[in-house]
Amino acid sequence: MSIEVTNLAKVYGSQRAVDGISFSLKKGEIVGFLGPNGAGKSTTMKILTGYLKATEGIAKVSGFDVFKEPMPARRSIGYLPEHNPLYTDMYVTEFLLFSGKLYGMKGASLQSRVEEVIVLCGLETEKRKKIGQLSKGYRQRVGLAQSFLHNPSVLILDEPTTGLDPNQIQEIRDVIRTAGKDKTVLFSTHIMQEVEALCDRVIIINKGKVVNDSSLQELRNTGNSLEEIFRRLTS
Ligand SMILES: Nc1ncnc2c1ncn2[C@@H]1O[C@H](COP(=O)(O)OP(=O)(O)OP(=O)(O)O)[C@@H](O)[C@H]1O
Numbered sequence: 001m002s003i004e005v006t007n008l009a010k011v012y013g014s015q016r017a018v019d020g021i022s023f024s025l026k027k028g029e030i031v032g033f034l035g036p037n038g039a040g041k042s043t044t045m046k047i048l049t050g051y052l053k054a055t056e057g058i059a060k061v062s063g064f065d066v067f068k069e070p071m072p073a074r075r076s077i078g079y080l081p082e083h084n085p086l087y088t089d090m091y092v093t094e095f096l097l098f099s100g101k102l103y104g105m106k107g108a109s110l111q112s113r114v115e116e117v118i119v120l121c122g123l124e125t126e127k128r129k130k131i132g133q134l135s136k137g138y139r140q141r142v143g144l145a146q147s148f149l150h151n152p153s154v155l156i157l158d159e160p161t162t163g164l165d166p167n168q169i170q171e172i173r174d175v176i177r178t179a180g181k182d183k184t185v186l187f188s189t190h191i192m193q194e195v196e197a198l199c200d201r202v203i204i205i206n207k208g209k210v211v212n213d214s215s216l217q218e219l220r221n222t223g224n225s226l227e228e229i230f231r232r233l234t235s
Contacts, residue, residue, distance in 0.1 A: 001060070002027045002154050002184035003048065008057035009208075010043050017043050019208030020057070025184050025201075027153075030176075032195035033188040035205040036234050041188040042082050044205070045158050048186075049079040061154055075103075078147035078183075082158040084140060088132030092123060092142055095131060096149060103150040113149060121145040121175050137168030141175065148179050155180060157187035161194060173197055192226045202226070206234040 003025040010018040018040040025031050035041050046052040048059050050070050059066045064073035087095055093114060100110045118127050121141040126134055131142060140160065147155060160176065161169045169191070176185065177198060189195060195202055195216070202219060204212040211233045212219075219229055 001025065002029070002062060003186060004058070004060040005044070005048070006058040008044065008047065008059055009055045010040070010047060010052065011055040016208050018047070018054075021205060021208070021210045023203050023210060023213055025154075025186060027184055028182070029200050030180055030185040030187075030198055031201045031203060032199040033186055033203050033205070034190075034195065034230060035188075039205045039234070040208040041205060042158055045079075045156050045186070045188065046081075049077055049156055050074050051081075075150065076153050078150070078152035078155045080140075080143050080147045080155075080157040080160055082162075082188075084143035086131045086139060086142060086146075089130060091130055092127045092134070093118070095142065096145055099146045100149050105150065113151070117145040117148050120148065120179055122171060135168075137164050137172070140164060140168070140172055144172070144175055144179070153183055155183050155185045155187070157185065159188050159190070161189065161191065169194070192230065195226060204230060204233055 001024045006022050007020050008018055009016060009020050033041050043052065047054045048061060048066060050066050050073065061073045062076035066073045090098065096114045096117065097110060100114060105113065118124060121144050123141055123145060126138050131139060144160065161172050164172060173194065199216055201215050202212065203210060219226060
């Protein structure tokens, strides 16, 4: 399994924001992680990527326990956080070279990988600009480029298209589809068409609990729209 979550819980004060969830993703699956605001999606993703400690449970990425073996687990993950933090004073290429060095990449192989992700993410026209000068969509592409840089086998993308216009949404989806071809992808979104366009499977959480885990085809077979299913399970 590329991602394995078992009885995972996160307690903030008196709130069980993540309340004993279990799910797994096989190699190569693209899975949509849905849930209303505050359901616990970002918290789960932060635990998987090692940014937060869980209160209970086990989380494994590429077979590595994210708590006990954090370094190999992190090396196999590309993460785009919800509020994609970037150094706005850096130039695009400079930022990607800098990020690559943080992953231990260097020299000609770093240079050529940066060029590769710039093409993959459609950043050629913007690569000489400062990140602060870029539109929101292009900043998001820089965040995605950074997450792909070390060629991780697992991508964890927290609302990668939020706040983008319809053209940018389509373009970012294409990037995820292309880059995700040989990877396992877990991504959160509030856009149902995005799930229809990209996913093999849908996990829905509500109030910290998994309320649906099924293939898109199984959901289609119910005869209800994804939006109807989402509303029924989460309201
Ligand atoms: N650092 C924190 N301290 C206390 N409570 C927190 C903290 N981070 C998140 N929470 C709470 O945990 C719950 C789950 O939050 P989380 O951000 O994981 O939800 P989400 O599903 O990603 O929501 P959204 O769709 O709005 O991004 C929320 O009620 C939130 O207020």
